[in-house]
Amino acid sequence: MLTQDQQRFLDENGYLRLPGFLSAAEVDEILAGLHEVESRWISEGREKARGIPIKYGKDLDGKAYVNRYAFASLYSDRLHRAVERFGELAQVFGAGFRFGEDEKDGMVVNHYVNLPGSRYKQLGWHTDGLRDLFLGQKLRPLWQVGLYLDDSPRQKGGLRLIPGTHKQGLGSMLFRKAYFVSHQADPHEVCIEALRGDLTIHDGRLWHRVARAEVTGEASRRRVAYLPFVEGPRRPKTEASPTPLYHYLQRVTG
Ligand SMILES: O=C(O)CCC(=O)C(=O)O
Numbered sequence: 001m002l003t004q005d006q007q008r009f010l011d012e013n014g015y016l017r018l019p020g021f022l023s024a025a026e027v028d029e030i031l032a033g034l035h036e037v038e039s040r041w042i043s044e045g046r047e048k049a050r051g052i053p054i055k056y057g058k059d060l061d062g063k064a065y066v067n068r069y070a071f072a073s074l075y076s077d078r079l080h081r082a083v084e085r086f087g088e089l090a091q092v093f094g095a096g097f098r099f100g101e102d103e104k105d106g107m108v109v110n111h112y113v114n115l116p117g118s119r120y121k122q123l124g125w126h127t128d129g130l131r132d133l134f135l136g137q138k139l140r141p142l143w144q145v146g147l148y149l150d151d152s153p154r155q156k157g158g159l160r161l162i163p164g165t166h167k168q169g170l171g172s173m174l175f176r177k178a179y180f181v182s183h184q185a186d187p188h189e190v191c192i193e194a195l196r197g198d199l200t201i202h203d204g205r206l207w208h209r210v211a212r213a214e215v216t217g218e219a220s221r222r223r224v225a226y227l228p229f230v231e232g233p234r235r236p237k238t239e240a241s242p243t244p245l246y247h248y249l250q251r252v253t254g
């Protein structure tokens with residue numbers, strides 16, 4: 001599914017952007033599904049999705065909105081159907097990979113708006129793969145497929161990553177930076193500038209962060225969905241799943 005050049009870039013750098021992968025109608029459908037989930041969660045006063053804390057914020061109009069969704073596609077049939085086709089991307093990662101719709105944190109959606117008083121508008125340096133270690137499990141391959149639901153120019157802050165760090169040893173993965181605490185720009189970081197409808201892929205071992213927007217209000221709105229791709233024995237989560245420790249770390253410092 002990838003060209004040789006794309007595959008080579010991905011192997012070398014640990015990430016890739018595929019411009020215009022989603023049609024405007026597909027993005028609209030995902031956003032409509034997310035609205036369904038959001039209204040339901042807000043009216044239920046829901047705090048967690050399958051053990052993962054949901055983050056809420058206040059939007060421009062003062063109304064509550066969801067800052068960070070987990071397992072979003074399991075809470076709306078419409079959303080589930082809208083992301084189903086991306087499961088085919090598993091082939092890109094090799095035999096045995098699958099879209100972990102009910103594993104890890106499932107479909108995660110980050111919705112950032114930079115407003116005075118908003119808490120969740122940036123995210124410190126981290127790798128996504130470390131979560132396994134927090135859970136006392138062996139590190140397993142993890143790929144993240146990003147779906148850009150808004151344009152994400154540099155002024156919106158957005159994803160900064162250090163190319164090639166997916167090839168690092170465990171020491172660097174553990175200690176290169178202070179997890180979630182450090183927000184400082186790195187001389188080797190690149191900024192992923194993307195447009196609504198772009199699809200990205202990144203290796204879960206890559207060091208990355210989300211920078212705070214330079215603009216505020218509506219101009220800073222940035223929504224990105226992430227679908228995890230995993231291999232090995234299935235580890236589905238349910239509403240009875242405990243909250244992993246790293247979420248408390250994220251809460252204190254994020
Ligand atoms: O918002 C983004 O683009 C990345 C978010 C992220 O790294 C995460 O939720 O783990």
Ligand SMILES: [Fe+2]
Pocket residue numbers: 126127128208
């Ligand atoms: Fe991440």
